[in-house]
Amino acid sequence: MxxxxxxxxxxxxxxxxxxxxxxxxxxxxxxxxxxxxFANHYIVPSGSMQDTLMPGDRVVVNMSAYGVRLPFTGVELLDRAHPRAGDVAVFDSPADGTRLIKRIVAAGGDRIEVRDGHVRLNGRELRLGPHDDVERFGGHLARINLDAGGGPDVPALTVPEGMLLVMGDHRGNSFDGRYFGLVRADDVYGKAVAVYFRRGEGFVWQRL
Known part of the structure; x- marks a missing residue:
């Protein structure tokens, strides 16, 4: 055999x-x-950030903008920049855990007031003119949308260290920090970098 x-x-x-x-x-x-x-993408579900972001926009998100984390955990391996006013950030809603994308309008230590949808930050009105709907966050310009009004006002407050106030650019049509309160800076997943796809236009590259 x-x-x-x-x-x-x-x-x-x-x-x-x-x-x-x-x-x-x-x-x-x-x-x-x-x-x-390091990098991910986000599909915008609503019009709360119009006209900066439109429903269906696909956005590149830099997951390491504020620090490198151990994959699949919240453990930070490398600290980098900190979230600051003007950044468009991705985070989980403190209200129900839904992943949201909003603009940071104030970070820890900032003094902020919101009236009729317009932001006053550290004693300075951010809109370029009395009848203008463009706000200047440092070197970045953000066009806000007031076609549904300005939404709730925010009385003058100083944001505690480690916390953020976030709002949508569509000020009267945004469920944001004016409703669910401040967001922990450590809970921000990443910084939105650019729109890379828009309905009706196809592939684009519009930096935020």
Whole structure:
């Protein structure tokens, strides 16, 4: 009788799984880690940030803008810049955990007041003119939308360290920090960088 060298069926199956599926699993794990720690994208669900962001916009999000975190966790490995007024940020709503995208209008230590949808930050009116709907956050200009009014006012307050006040650019049509309160800076996932796809226009590159 000739001695058989054929591998049992179950061992052949395990060998095939290791050879074919393991590389795919590793690749998917690495891609997931990269999305968790470095870059991701976000699909805008509503008009709360019009006209900066439109419903259906696909946005590139820099997940490491404020620090590099251990993949799939909130553990910070490297501290970088801190969220600041004018940034468009992605975070989970303190109200119900829904992932949102809003503009940071004040960070820890900032003195802010909102009246008729217009922001006054650290004693300075941000809109460029008395009849203008463009606000200047440092070197960044943000066009706000007041076609539904300005939404709730915010009496003058100083934002505590480690906290943020976020608002939508569509001031009268945004469920934001004026309703659910301040957001912890550590709970911000990343900074929105640019719109890369817009309905009706296709692929674009509109920096935020």
């Amino acid at each position: 000739h001695e058989t060298t054929a591998m049992p069926r179950h061992r052949r199956r395990l060998a095939w799984l290791r050879r074919e599926l393991l590389p795919i699993a590793v690749m998917l794990l690495l891609l997931g880690a990269a999305r968790s720690s």
